[in-house]
Amino acid sequence: MATTALFFIFAGIAIGCALSLVYNRNPLYSAVSLIGVFVALSCIYITLAAPFIAAVQILIYAGAIMVLVIFVIMLLNLDDDKPYRRLGYLYALGGFLGIVLLAQTFFVFWAVTKTTKPAVAGAFKAEETVGRTMSIGTNMYTEYLLPVEIVGVLLLMAIIGGVILVRRLSQPELELVVDNELARRNEAEEADDYRIEL
Amino acid sequence: MEPSLATYLALSGILFTIGAVGVVFKRNAIGMFMCIELMLNAVNLTFVAFSRYYGDVTGQLFVFMVMSVAAAEAAVGLGIIIAFFRNRVSVDVDDASVLKN
Numbered sequence: 001m002a003t004t005a006l007f008f009i010f011a012g013i014a015i016g017c018a019l020s021l022v023y024n025r026n027p028l029y030s031a032v033s034l035i036g037v038f039v040a041l042s043c044i045y046i047t048l049a050a051p052f053i054a055a056v057q058i059l060i061y062a063g064a065i066m067v068l069v070i071f072v073i074m075l076l077n078l079d080d081d082k083p084y085r086r087l088g089y090l091y092a093l094g095g096f097l098g099i100v101l102l103a104q105t106f107f108v109f110w111a112v113t114k115t116t117k118p119a120v121a122g123a124f125k126a127e128e129t130v131g132r133t134m135s136i137g138t139n140m141y142t143e144y145l146l147p148v149e150i151v152g153v154l155l156l157m158a159i160i161g162g163v164i165l166v167r168r169l170s171q172p173e174l175e176l177v178v179d180n181e182l183a184r185r186n187e188a189e190e191a192d193d194y195r196i197e198l
Numbered sequence: 199m200e201p202s203l204a205t206y207l208a209l210s211g212i213l214f215t216i217g218a219v220g221v222v223f224k225r226n227a228i229g230m231f232m233c234i235e236l237m238l239n240a241v242n243l244t245f246v247a248f249s250r251y252y253g254d255v256t257g258q259l260f261v262f263m264v265m266s267v268a269a270a271e272a273a274v275g276l277g278i279i280i281a282f283f284r285n286r287v288s289v290d291v292d293d294a295s296v297l298k299n
Binding site for chain 1 (some may be wrong): 200201202203204205206207208209211212213214215216217218219220222223224226228229231232233235236239242243246247249250253254255256258259261262263265266267268269270271272273274276277278279280281283289
């Protein structure tokens with residue numbers, strides 16, 4: 001009973017924060033709302049007997065990724081979004097997408113409730129070791145060793161990619177880019193002059 | 199009594215819907231990025247719920263993988279946003295139209 005009450009409280013917080021994330025125009029308010037979603041989801045993971053995932057959720061998402069996002073927002077000194085001037089069909093598309101996904105959600109809810117009555121009545125299987133750090137670690141370094149290695153390579157590639165993206169061009173390359181741009185503009189001006197003479 | 203599997207799936211579906219609609223509605227590149235993170239979290243919730251439901255640890259392992267991919271995405275995505283801001287002094291995705299002509 002307590003679990004149900006906690007679940008609905010944190011589900012409400014998560015949905016409210018998610019709506020506030022989409023509604024707010026100020027990116028910093030959106031980021032703080034997203035942190036609220038992460039914390040609420042972490043509490044829901046605890047009601048699902050997954051303490052390790054709950055801790056990692058706080059550490060990685062709220063602790064690392066969101067700090068990085070907020071750092072970028074402050075670094076770029078972003079203002080509020082200007083009033084929307086997007087094409088109208090994007091709103092129609094977004095509304096249509098939302099309706100379809102919500103309908104799908106409620107269909108899944110209905111179908112799962114209908115088909116798994118006996119299993120759901122018996123609640124979840126009570127295996128207390130499943131969410132523990134030890135069982136996760138054992139599985140990670142025995143059965144799922146290859147995926148873990150692949151994720152390691154992926155992270156390395158992301159680090160290299162991030163450094164290359166943000167790096168400033170070294171001086172000779174920069175001069176080359178500037179020269180090319182100036183040459184292109186000169187050509188365009190000459191073409192304009194030619195057109196005027198004609 | 200615990201909430202049923204269907205309840206967790208419904209919560210996850212609602213969060214995913216909000217994230218997907220947010221990606222279409224937002225014009226700010228950082229806002230879109232945060233909506234994508236929200237969608238990844240909704241998927242993580244289904245993984246953990248099924249892991250609990252079947253008493254199998256694999257779901258939680260894959261949540262860990264998804265989190266690693268999200269961290270990699272944050273590094274590369276924010277790098278792209280900063281590079282774009284350096285060229286255009288804006289993070290508005292409507293300004294990213296260099297390839298249009």
